[in-house]
Amino acid sequence: MTIQLSIPSVLDEQKLSRNLAALVRDRVASRIFEKDATLWGDAAEAEAAIRLGWTDFVQSAEAVVSEAEQFRDELRARGVDRVVLCGMGGSSLAPAVICRWAGVPLDTIDSTHPAVVKAALQGDLARTVVVVSSKSGGTIETLSHRAAFMSAFREAGLDPAQHMAVVTDPGSALEADARAAGQRVFLADPNVGGRFSALTAFGLVPSVLAGADARGLVAEAQAVRELLKADTPNNPAFVLAASIMSDLPEKYVLGIDSEPDARWGLGSWIEQLVAESTGKDGKGVLPIALPEDAAELQQTPANTRIVRVGSGSQNPESGAANELLVAAPLGAQLLLWETATAVLGRLLDIDPFNQPDVESAKVAARAQLEAVPQQGDTSAVPSRASVSESQDPAALLATLRQSVPVNGYVAIQAYLDPQGPCAPLLNELRNRLAKAMGVPVALGWGPSYLHSTGQLHKGGPALGAFLQITEQNLEPLEIPGSENGFDTLIAAQARGDRDVLRERGRTVLTLASSDPAAGLRDLLAAL
Numbered sequence: 017m018t019i020q021l022s023i024p025s026v027l028d029e030q031k032l033s034r035n036l037a038a039l040v041r042d043r044v045a046s047r048i049f050e051k052d053a054t055l056w057g058d059a060a061e062a063e064a065a066i067r068l069g070w071t072d073f074v075q076s077a078e079a080v081v082s083e084a085e086q087f088r089d090e091l092r093a094r095g096v097d098r099v100v101l102c103g104m105g106g107s108s109l110a111p112a113v114i115c116r117w118a119g120v121p122l123d124t125i126d127s128t129h130p131a132v133v134k135a136a137l138q139g140d141l142a143r144t145v146v147v148v149s150s151k152s153g154g155t156i157e158t159l160s161h162r163a164a165f166m167s168a169f170r171e172a173g174l175d176p177a178q179h180m181a182v183v184t185d186p187g188s189a190l191e192a193d194a195r196a197a198g199q200r201v202f203l204a205d206p207n208v209g210g211r212f213s214a215l216t217a218f219g220l221v222p223s224v225l226a227g228a229d230a231r232g233l234v235a236e237a238q239a240v241r242e243l244l245k246a247d248t249p250n251n252p253a254f255v256l257a258a259s260i261m262s263d264l265p266e267k268y269v270l271g272i273d274s275e276p277d278a279r280w281g282l283g284s285w286i287e288q289l290v291a292e293s294t295g296k297d298g299k300g301v302l303p304i305a306l307p308e309d310a311a312e313l314q315q316t317p318a319n320t321r322i323v324r325v326g327s328g329s330q331n332p333e334s335g336a337a338n339e340l341l342v343a344a345p346l347g348a349q350l351l352l353w354e355t356a357t358a359v360l361g362r363l364l365d366i367d368p369f370n371q372p373d374v375e376s377a378k379v380a381a382r383a384q385l386e387a388v389p390q391q392g393d394t395s396a397v398p399s400r401a402s403v404s405e406s407q408d409p410a411a412l413l414a415t416l417r418q419s420v421p422v423n424g425y426v427a428i429q430a431y432l433d434p435q436g437p438c439a440p441l442l443n444e445l446r447n448r449l450a451k452a453m454g455v456p457v458a459l460g461w462g463p464s465y466l467h468s469t470g471q472l473h474k475g476g477p478a479l480g481a482f483l484q485i486t487e488q489n490l491e492p493l494e495i496p497g498s499e500n501g502f503d504t505l506i507a508a509q510a511r512g513d514r515d516v517l518r519e520r521g522r523t524v525l526t527l528a529s530s531d532p533a534a535g536l537r538d539l540l541a542a543l
């Protein structure tokens with residue numbers, strides 16, 4: 017069997033069979049694969065009509081993989097073997113997973129923290145190819161990374177045209193710009209949205225360049241396609257979606273736990289796919305990628321369903337009575353979760369293909385940037401936050417605890433360097449908060465979570481309490497061609513999202529420090 021699915025025996029049987037029967041009756045699986053855009057209601061139809069291309073992936077994947085393999089060989093012949101990927105959300109999460117699965121190195125840049133950008137620029141540029149992936153071609157982080165690399169290549173005496181490639185939709189401004197600059201362009205299928213693009217150019221091009229066996233991955237997905245398009249009650253996509261639906265609205269958090277044979281980081285990809293697709297209109301499902309030692313695995317909060325993800329290569333003990341088990345090779349997992357998410361959208365009666373609340377944070381960040389007088393002067397960004405919140409760690413933790421709604425969750429939103437000294441402290445804080453408060457705790461790195469769970473935090477159930485952690489007095493780092501630096505950009509993004517969350521009535525506590533590691537140690541000491 018290619019997909020092994022075991023659902024919690026404690027589920028509400030009636031709800032489950034009612035949902036399964038409706039899915040079979042309405043032929044939801046075959047209609048998804050026939051690209052029937054009417055499945056999610058009138059309001060969603062126009063978007064759905066241009067978002068179901070992912071159901072037909074084999075032929076285009078074959079062409080993309082061949083083209084990328086050829087480019088990889090050209091690059092290798094020139095001694096270029098380090099692959100850097102610049103892309104946010106759906107434009108980088110899948111290739112990061114695929115490369116971990118394949119055991120090949122891929123440097124993914126999805127942060128605007130100056131230290132992250134600086135470290136990437138300092139690699140061996142003569143051996144580097146930078147893949148700039150953006151479906152819209154207009155994402156500020158990705159365009160800023162591209163500008164920084166173009167200038168770094170030039171400064172190193174290298175021709176950017178020999179070291180940069182672009183993955184984008186046909187007709188985007190990025191396509192035109194890359195072509196004008198003589199850079200290699202891979203065109204993506206415009207009928208596939210970012211978070212459903214794992215088996216298209218966005219997932220495949222960087223993975224092939226990095227050396228992953230993309231053909232094997234695509235074959236794993238193809239092997240389960242017939243199973244997933246069948247209108248039968250045992251279709252794994254139906255069972256997965258109906259099982260998640262049976263838990264709602266109480267258990268809306270999925271604690272994703274990877275089996276030792278599946279430590280590919282799939283949880284972060286599932287976070288974006290499921291949270292951004294379902295987290296709207298006050299509804300939604302929040303996946304949280306859990307570390308191995310997560311407190312939620314010892315003492316599972318009432319609002320959380322543990323989902324164990326395995327590769328299917330070993331025979332995992334069938335799931336515990338209260339856990340969901342999804343074991344399958346990576347390619348099959350990708351297509352299963354994409355299909356199940358589309359099915360879940362139907363059950364929830366939402367449009368799984370839009371992300372209405374992502375834009376609001378972008379607008380707020382732009383407004384913050386326009387209000388910034390000088391590059392690098394982050395202290396000048398106007399603030400409505402009370403800095404005093406961050407001064408007494410015990411008081412901050414007490415307020416956080418009181419702010420969590422009944423059946424709620426905590427989200428830590430860290431605008432810090434994910435590779436820096438704060439990372440282990442944040443992981444410890446995440447775990448100890450979950451243990452001490454008995455609620456699930458999501459850890460999102462800013463700005464990357466804005467393109468993922470950020471949609472649900474703003475548009476989904478109003479059940480989150482937020483702790484935003486920022487670094488003050490960042491080292492300035494210029495964005496070539498822009499009047500703002502990366503330091504200013506990341507500060508504006510943090511403030512923009514914080515303001516939108518507060519406008520939506522969410523509690524956002526802030527910890528702003530020029531030494532965030534010390535601030536985190538103080539918090540840990542006060543816990």
Ligand SMILES: O=P(O)(O)OC[C@H]1O[C@H](O)[C@H](O)[C@@H](O)[C@@H]1O
Nearest residue numbers: 105106107150151152155210467
């Ligand atoms: O690929 P891009 O157009 O650059 O978009 C990258 C990401 O950012 C957007 O804000 C969306 O929320 C994501 O769904 C998308 O994957």
